[in-house]
Amino acid sequence: MKATFVGGGAHRVLGILRAVLAQPGVLDGGEVYLHDLNVTRAEAVGRILKKTPEYQRNPMTVRWGDDLDEALEGADVVSVILMAGSNHSYFFSNSICLRHGFLGTDNISPSGSFLAIKGAPILLDVARRMERLCPDAWLIDFANPVAVLSGMINRHTRIRCLGVCAGFTNHQWDLARIFGKDEWSTEFHVTAAGVNHLSFIMDGTRQGRDLFTELNALLLQGDWHPTAIAGYSEKSSSDMLVGIKKLVDLYREHRFMIFSTEPDGSCHFYYDEEVRSCPRYEDAELTAMIQAGNERRNAANAAFEAHARQELDAAFWAQPRLLNDPFATLQDDIFVRVIRGASGVEPVEIVTSRLNAGAIAGIEDEHVVEYSQRLYGREIRPAGRFRLPAVAQGLICGIAHHQTLLGDACFAGDPQLLAVALKAYPVKAFTPESRALYRELFALNQKEIPQSLYEAVKEFQ
Helix, strand or coil: CCCEEECCCCCCCHHHHHHHCCCCCCCCCCCEECCCCHHHHHHHHHHHHHHHHHHCCCCCCCEEEEEEHHCCCCCCEECCCCCCCHHHHHHHHHHHHCCCCCCCCCCCCHHHHHHHHHHHHHHHHHHHHHHHCCCCCCCCCCCHHHHHHHHHHHCCCCCCCEEHHHHHHHHHHHHHHHHCCCCCCCCCEEEEEEEEEEEEEEEEEEEEEEEHHHHHHHHHHCCCCCCCCCCCCHHHHHHHHHHHHHHHHHHHHCCEEEECCCCHHHHHHCHHHHHHHHHHHHHHHHHHHHHHHHHHHHHHHHHHHHHHHHHCHHHCCCCHHHHCCCCCCCCCCCHHHHHHHHHHCCCEEEEEECCCCCCCCCCCCCEEEEEEEECCCCEEEECCCCCCCCCHHHHHHHHHHHHHHHHHHHHHHHHHHHHHHCCCCCCCCHHHHHHHHHHHHHHHHHHHHHHHHHHHCCCCC
């Protein structure tokens, strides 16, 4: 099996590959190709990978470089890990959104839509090359917004694409903390359906017992109190605790449990409250924050790359994840699940963004949504037929329609269709605030998006 990572210099690739190599039969005698325009970063990942205990027990070919055709030729799975566009445009886009009363994020948001416009040409280039060089390979897209980009690939190319999200394992933390344990837990088995960053647990068990029966007893009948969250900065712990409380509040009010706590998803049930709570920054402050972030990233890259030149003993590799990020194993990561399933070693259960194809009731078959699936080699099918919570049906249908249209517009380079897709985002649609917002977002991102699509700004005058 050949596994290619486009953006293979991303630090998280190391933890993914440690977990994959730990599983017999998946990459035995196979190859990993780390493609990155910054070959130094890809080389660091490759050299450190060769130092891991998993590689020592299961050596295989590891290559790196910036030749995309070489990376793709003969691949069985192709993973794309990147963020399109500049940090400047991303952070200033988010700031513009807040100023107009919208949330700005990398996914379900107006600024997320502009990330899609910038990322679409990259994904299409990869897919077109795959049609020549590895037409039967799975394309695993981690570039946000994953729903838009995976939907575009599945609707308009011959390549089969899965939109994946790191939030796949969030519920293993969230549910454990709701039940009073500040730890990652595999005692929960669930299925999910919705859209990426706003999917709902459809059914599930906790240690073999019905999950919703236990949630009802804990949250609707008992005197529930949140558990403390340790091991993080004070702000991170506070933010995670707020997220847990929101999950509980939404369950008590609406009787649904969100599958993955991602603020730009769940906030659609308390949108204005979330907008008011977000900090605002002046342009000079934003510029300084971006510069500081770049400096931290450069320092992190240098520290990571230094490990490629060091002896790393068993004690180093055995450290807990919180003490050894980004060198720790990413156990149960969605990439790990997909690669294991695609290898044909065994069937796996995953949650990814794909075309609906009848999986979720009340949503068009050709609309892109997120739901539980079973993957085994080249075969994939829904893990059930799902019916969303009635209170969320309209919202999810609206977001799925918006994201599908957006992928279509990016593929076609059609400015009028792009304007329709942006107007279809089901938050404050057809308002003066939304028109003013999009005019500013087009102006800010003009140099980073295709000129043909920039023409859509005329529809917001």
